[in-house]
Amino acid sequence: MGDRAAKTTLLDAFARVGKALGSGKRLELLDLLAQGERTVEALARAADLGLTTTSAHLQTLRQANLVATRREGTKIHYRLAGADVAALLALLRVVARDRLPDVEAARAAYLGPDTEQVTRAELLRRVEAADVVVIDVRPREEYDAGHIPGALSIPVEDLADRLADIPVDQDVVAYCRGAFCVMAHDAxxxxxxxxxxxRRLADGMLEWRLADLPVATAPGPQG
Known part of the structure; x- marks a missing residue:
């Protein structure tokens, strides 16, 4: 039989990851970092948090090795530590949706009335046939960090003023961060x-990357 103390140490090590994930705000920070690298200041703005609070949450995530950093001058840039962290985030949300009855009510309250959707496979077919316009309705810095090839960048807050940029005679598919992102629904x-x-993509950029589908980037600094 194995050593009980060693087993406890191992399980406690596993639990460190669970503890790091045990905050809605930390999950939001991971969701933002799944879209691309960001500075502490950019994360604080996007998550509507103070800098001190954001830094504290990031330190918790870093201690669990869920995020990594690089320094550029006086700024520290954060990113997910690996694709496995993105996969963990996506799986956590699916398990919560499937296992916790109140998650569906919270999802519906946040996303609003459901909108018509397309699968990734259907979108790929239609992009190849050139019979659809794909719009990325995330903030521009997220589009620059990685987007579906050929997609137009039209942040959702600019959409009403940029309808002329979208051909009137073609179907439109909007996408945003992931399966629980409200921006595509609003678009x-x-x-x-x-x-x-x-229509909207059934999930979003998080799942697109995890499926190892093509991703285009724009030149220039991020964060």
Whole structure:
């Protein structure tokens, strides 16, 4: 039989990851970092947190080796420590959705009425056939860090003013960060209200990357 103390030490080591994930705000920071590298200041703005609070959450994630850093001058840039962390984030959300009854109610309250969707496989077919316009409705810095090849960058807050950038005679597919991202839903609702044929990608950039599908990037610094 194995040594009980050694087994406890091993299980406690596993639990360190669980403890690091035990905060909605830390999960939000991981979700943001799944879109691309960011500075502490950029993360604080995106998550609507103070700098001190953001730094404390990031230190907890770093102590569990879920995030990594690099320094550029006086700024520290954070990124996910690896694709396995992104996969863990995605799986955690799926398990919570499937196992906790209140998650569905919270999801519906946040995302609002459901909107029509397309799968990744269908989107790939339609992109190859060139019969659809794909729009990335995330903030521009996330688009620059990685996007579906050929997608137009139209942040959701700019969409109403940029309808002229979208051909009126083609179907539109909007996507954002992931399966629980509200921006694509908002974009589809807006486009539909303006008479456009619009659907959303069933998930988003997190799942697209995890499926090892092509990702394009824009030149220039991030964060």
């Amino acid at each position: 589809v609702r807006l486009l539909s209200s303006r008479g456009r044929r619009a």
